[in-house]
Amino acid sequence: MPEFTVRTIVGSLSEKSINRKLFRALDRLAPEAGLQLVELPIKDLPLYNHDFDADYPEVATQLKNDVEAADAVLIVTPEYNRSMPAGVKNALDWASRPWGTNSFDGKPAAVIGTSPGAIGTAIAQNHVRGVLAFLAAPTLAQPEAYIQDRPGLIDDEGEIADESTRAFLVQYLTAFREHIAKTLRAER
Numbered sequence: 472m473p474e475f476t477v478r479t480i481v482g483s484l485s486e487k488s489i490n491r492k493l494f495r496a497l498d499r500l501a502p503e504a505g506l507q508l509v510e511l512p513i514k515d516l517p518l519y520n521h522d523f524d525a526d527y528p529e530v531a532t533q534l535k536n537d538v539e540a541a542d543a544v545l546i547v548t549p550e551y552n553r554s555m556p557a558g559v560k561n562a563l564d565w566a567s568r569p570w571g572t573n574s575f576d577g578k579p580a581a582v583i584g585t586s587p588g589a590i591g592t593a594i595a596q597n598h599v600r601g602v603l604a605f606l607a608a609p610t611l612a613q614p615e616a617y618i619q620d621r622p623g624l625i626d627d628e629g630e631i632a633d634e635s636t637r638a639f640l641v642q643y644l645t646a647f648r649e650h651i652a653k654t655l656r657a658e659r
């Protein structure tokens with residue numbers, strides 16, 4: 472039995488997303504670290520504006536409920552123009568509102584991502600961390616996980632070609648499980 476359920480935002484809406492492949496790889500490895508990953512869909516969220524606060528759409532209420540019910544949230548993000556994609560920011564904005572009902576408050580979180588570039592989404596992840604800090608979501612500090620993609624590293628089913636990448640991802644997920652346990656213990 473997994474110890475914790477982790478709702479996971481996959482930040483790319485692309486059919487061919489390399490971040491979705493990374494999510495599939497993490498999903499396969501998660502039981503080794505005592506976690507169960509469940510995707511938190513973001514593609515049907517409208518663009519947030521505060522006129523919605525009086526009457527939240529069902530899809531956004533569901534997002535908030537799912538974040539609140541989860542033990543933790545993982546964000547698997549691409550890097551777009553040295554930041555997070557708009558879809559990721561939009562989901563964070565929806566979950567943070569209406570004012571006074573921030574669903575991320577106290578929620579253990581972690582960030583990871585992949586890109587073909589040498590810095591493997593480091594700047595995008597840094598921006599996500601900044602938002603999560605503002606939302607008071609205690610976020611895994613170490614290890615950082617900047618995965619540089621290359622053809623064949625992760626296949627469509629999430630199978631990883633390279634043993635050192637596989638071992639690193641298990642180590643990352645294990646550190647996340649320990650971070651979740653520590654955060655939830657401290658909050659009791």
Ligand SMILES: Cc1cc2nc3c(=O)[nH]c(=O)nc-3n(C[C@H](O)[C@H](O)[C@H](O)COP(=O)(O)O)c2cc1C
Pocket residue numbers: 483484485487488489490491549550551552553554585586587588589591592
């Ligand atoms: C609009 C746009 C901006 C991008 N900007 C960056 C960037 O700042 N840094 C980077 O490493 N890759 C950048 N890329 C390349 C992405 O890393 C690459 O397209 C990757 O496949 C996107 O992730 P996904 O396949 O999961 O959607 C950009 C791609 C797009 C479409």
